[in-house]
């Protein structure tokens with residue numbers, strides 16, 4: 130055998146090994162994250178129950194319903210609209226594992242863009258997973274992409290005109306938060322948005338909250354975005370948070386920014402619509418090397434420098450902004466929203482038990498409030 134043949138065979142073998150390893154890693158992102166709902170769960174449904182065309186598709190996702198003994202208001206909490214914003218997903222997942230509703234109803238969708246959890250953003254070098262340590266061991270969760278997987282919705286148009294007629298970059302057609310109120314006949318992401326709207330009608334939702342994160346250099350961060358129909362509820366909620374050290378800025382949903390949850394849910398489903406944003410360095414543009422520690426501990430020397438230069442919209446020091454602090458912030462805002470609701474709408478009660486306090490999460494981390502790993 131000649132030297133060239135040996136070299137070519139070696140090269141071919143190396144290519145095969147790289148392809149097999151990367152293919153297995155790519156496939157591994159299709160393994161579902163485990164969620165262990167609290168024993169008081171009333172009904173475990175799927176999003177396709179509200180729009181059957183989603184059945185068997187990558188857009189179908191779990192819906193957890195907790196109905197209290199007494200009737201009352203309906204609250205919808207969405208995580209994972211953007212799967213690269215882990216505080217929204219983890220807050221929703223933790224609450225599914227810790228909720229007992231006394232009066233009214235709470236509906237949770239922890240992975241609103243289910244397809245977005247099956248891949249990473251190209252060129253970002255983001256980890257595929259991160260771990261949260263519980264007293265009984267680690268639980269692993271996927272760190273996905275802001276957009277639907279192109280394997281499930283392809284190709285992107287050069288220009289995307291969303292259901293409300295706004296023109297956006299083509300890839301935004303795979304961004305769930307630019308696709309409301311959705312469409313029965315559109316792409317997968319538009320169908321998911323349509324199914325969420327159908328769920329709100331069928332489940333009698335009064336208040337809906339979409340949990341997000343944004344880069345620390347983005348102006349709308351540590352913010353509560355509200356539809357104008359929710360102004361009073363938003364103001365009382367933010368005033369309640371001023372008493373804590375987890376304050377939120379108040380941002381009214383712009384009327385000309387279409388396709389977003391806080392705009393279209395209020396306009397088309399008639400619910401009190403909110404979006405909460407916390408500050409996540411792991412998907413900011415100023416970050417250093419991506420890592421699982423950056424996702425969970427939120428420490429980054431370049432953000433410390435940016436804060437010193439006055440470039441950020443939140444304080445950022447060597448301690449960083451860890452996941453436990455971001456989840457605590459979302460929980461504090463949800464609890465303040467429930468208190469405001471009780472004050473303003475006492476005839477439609479919504480009472481929940483079992484949620485850990487924001488202080489306890491900030492101090493002990495999320496792990497003690499999660500189900501142990503199997």
Ligand SMILES: [Zn+2]
Pocket residue numbers: 211214341342343
């Ligand atoms: Zn987001």
